[in-house]
Amino acid sequence: MYRLHIANKNYSSWSLRPWVLMRALDIPFDEILHPFPEQGAWDQYRQFAPNGKVPCLQDGDLTIWDSLAIVEYLAEQHAGVWPGDTAARAWARSAVAEMHSGFQALRSTCGMNCGLRIELPGLSLAVQKDLARIDELWSQGVSRFGGPFLAGSQFTAVDAFFAPVAFRVQTYGLPLSAIAQAYSETLVQLAAMQQWYQAALLEPWRESAHEQEALDAGRLLADYRSA
Structure with a gap:
């Protein structure tokens, strides 16, 4: 079984890419979610990812990091990752x-x-x-x-x-x-x-840098998160 390491669903655009591809194509995997810490993310993520970032895919003894590399690896194992034409x-x-x-x-x-x-x-x-x-x-x-x-x-x-x-x-x-x-x-x-999206709304974690980034962009109209 694949193990896919990701970060917060609310924030992590890079994690979304392989996650949604595998879900949409019915490729089974175990999800391991690591919320973004306020500091020291690189040291924490280095425990499973050589580049200290998410996403990271583990397939037995193999570790594949970076979203594009993960997609290309999956394409070697599964049909439908890339178009047939x-x-x-x-x-x-x-x-x-x-x-x-x-x-x-x-x-x-x-x-x-x-x-x-x-x-x-x-x-x-x-x-x-x-x-x-x-x-x-x-x-x-x-x-x-x-x-x-x-x-x-x-x-x-x-x-x-x-x-x-x-x-x-x-x-x-x-x-x-x-x-x-x-x-x-x-x-x-x-x-x-x-x-x-529904899982993102239920997440209890808030990471200050990501929160401030959104607020700096413009005026807050609504926050649909439940926590």
Whole structure:
């Protein structure tokens, strides 16, 4: 049985990616959740992850760290991680690589905080640029490969990598075109995404840096977390 180490569902966008992929594809795993500490996260996470970060996947004696490496490892073991069609797979891999290494302005301004709703005072030019490119990618994928997912009719790794953006759209009310907005709503309503979201709302932990990051972005409208 795989063991997937993750952090808070409310905050950890990187943890969400392999988690939602494995849930959506019915790949069994044991979840080990390590809440973000106020300090010393690297030392704590180094106990199971060589890079001191989450997510981290263990398969017997093997340890695979970094979300992209985890996805590629899973693709070697399971069908359906990447699209079967050659063109769709090439496009999906390119989009995943772009997501993995880019969109820093959006990440830093709109940190993932599933349970909150934040009204932004406006969008910087850098965030607008990131959002426009994401909108372009989402619209292109759905239109080119037929939807409702980015590379066709099935949820694959490329959808998993953009799943945290869908939660950011929900939290911050980010503006999108009609096609991209419909895709974002499709992601949020996915059964595995709803499982993650409902669990995030029930988490009792609050980590000050992540909380302040969201409050610095704009005006708090609502907090749906139960604890």
